Amino acid sequence: MITFFGALLFLVLGYALYSKFIEKVFGVDDNTPTPAYTKRDNLDFMPMSWWKGNLIQLLNIAGLGPIYGAVAGALYGPVAFIWIVVGCIFAGGVHDYFSGMMSLRHGGxxxxxxVGKYLGKHMKLFINGISLVLMLLVAAAFTAGPAQLISQISPLSFMAALALIFFYFILATILPINRIIGRIYPLLGGILLFMAVSVAVALVFSGKPMPNLTLANLHPGELPIWPLLMVTISCGAISGFHCTQSPIIACTMKKETDGRKIFYGAMVIEGIIALIWAAAGMTFFNGTTGLQAALAAGGPSGVVNEISISLLGSMGGILAILGVIILPITTGDTALRSSRMIVTDILSKFTDMEGKWKVLLVTIPLAIPTFYLSTIDYTFLWRYVGWTNQVVATVMLWTATVFLLRSYKFHWISGVPASFMTGVVSTYIFYAPEGLNMDYQISMIIGSCITLVVLLWYAVQIIKYRSLKASDSEYAA
Structure with a gap:
């Protein structure tokens, strides 16, 4: 129990202290008008209060990610607590803050x-493709599960439930952000928080001993911690999906100082939720062996349902159903909305079409492949979400690093986690079954070599911008 409360304290201190340092390095200015005012279109660009922005951002980035991912990551034992805390404070919080604030500074x-502005047009082309793939996969993966549950507890068939969800998706994507998302998301964000806090309180008073810190790998299947844990627990630590969602809220911010509360704050809240569910997974089933058996029997949804009902009774059952149905849908709809905004941004260079017709014509072609993907195996989709998600996160951290280098600011705050995540994704792609499925030792060697090449590039960039800074100082003198 000491480990759990210690980790919780570190997350709170991370927000109270480190987020202020990140904000200071970035340099905020409330005198600068935000895109919510300068580009107001009453569709995507319009001012909203910071607390609404925080709760909407939380729903956008969370869904069931910090629940399902944390439960699966709990198989590794209490070392998962370390990754959630360190990843959230030094990687995820930085990632989310810069993705939101850089969008704000560049007009939403x-x-x-x-990415194109700081890493070049070739990387922009690559990230356009992989971001769209990631969001369509997320929207599809977070639709299939709720549709299956709806078909089980109602007269609707799976396809009818799927069609109903996608009708909502299209509405949420094409309507102004304050019509649906701005009205119901703060309430749903409150439900997500209430569910997590209720589970935490019930767990503390359940009498079951919470595991204390150990660096040992307790995974019953003896899967390696590196790099699998860092991909298994993404939501709650660092997730590339977040940087595709942050521009949605950046377009609604009233002032720059709200960014710390919205972006870094939502990430820390998500980290706390992940911490609670990781602790619940380890504690409720009396260790990782029991948890593995529960996951094999009922999957993540079965584990969440059993924990919720056992700890919270009938209220827990209602919350579990709400969570498994509503929370993934609230991530899927904004994934589709973000896809629409990215494609609209691409098409703006080739067409002058404006208004609702443009929004609708962009949305429907995105919804069709997503609908199809929702009909195939959920576990197949989720395997590919993992590595594409962390590749996107790594690219975002390097984008923030170059931004700080160009600004002659303390680039290490993003450069260090970017280097770490480069090692994670470089190794994972070669080792994982959905990657090249190579031998672990060979994957480690190749991943290390790729990381070394990227670090050499980083060193060259540091030297380059130090020289430019020195030249600028001499010129100013």
Missing amino acids: AQFPTI
């Missing part, structure tokens, strides 16, 4: 546009 620009 979408993630691929920001």
Whole structure:
């Protein structure tokens, strides 16, 4: 129990202290008008209060990610607590803050546009493709599960439930952000928080001993911690999907100082939710062996349902159903909305079409492949979400690093986690079954070599911008 409360304290301190340092390095200015005012269109660009922005951002980035991912990551034992805390404070919080604030500074620009500005047009082209693939996979993966549950507890068939969800998706994507998302998301964000806090309180008073810190790998299947844990627990630590969602809220911010509360704050809340569910998974089933058996029997949804009902009774059952149905849908709809905004940004260079027709014509072609993907195996989709998600996160951290280098600011705050995540994704792609499925030791060697090449590039960039800074100082003198 000491480990759990210690980790919780570190997350709170991370927000109270480190987020302020990140904000200071970035340099906020409330005198600068935000895109919510300068580009107001009453569709995507319009001012909203910071607390609404925080709760909407939380729903956008969370869904069931910090629940399902944390439960699966709990198989590794209490070492998962370390990754959630360190990843959230030093990687995920930085990632989310910069993705939102850089979008704000560039007029509400979408993630691929920001990447192109700092990492070049070739990387922009690559990230355009992989971001769209990631969001369509997320929207599809987070639709299939709720549709299956709806078909089980109602007269609707799976396809009818799927069609109903996608009708909502299209409405949420094409309507102004304050019509649906701005009205119901703060309430749903409150439900997500209430569910997590209720589970935490019930767990503490359940009498079951919470595991204390150990660096040992307790995974019953003896899967390696590196790099699998860092991909298994993404939501709650660092997730590339977040940087595709942050521009949605950047377009609604009233002032720059709200960014710390919205972006870094939502990431820390998500980290706390992940911490609670990781602890619940380890504790409720009396260790990782029991948890593995529960996951094999009922999957993540079965584990969440059993924990919720056992700890919270009938209220827990209602919350579990709400969570498994509503929370993934609230991530799927904004994934589709973000896809629409990215494609609209791309097409703006080739067409002058404006208004609702443009929004609708972009949305429908995106919804069709997503609908199809929703009909295939959920576990197949989720395997590919994992590595594409962390590749996107790594690219965002390197984008923030170049931004700080160009600004002659303390680039290590993003450069260090970017280097770490480069090692994670470089190794994972070669080792994982959905990657090249190579031998672990060979994957480690190749991943290390790729990481070394990227670090050499980083060193060259540091030297380059130090020289430019020195030249600028001499010129100013």
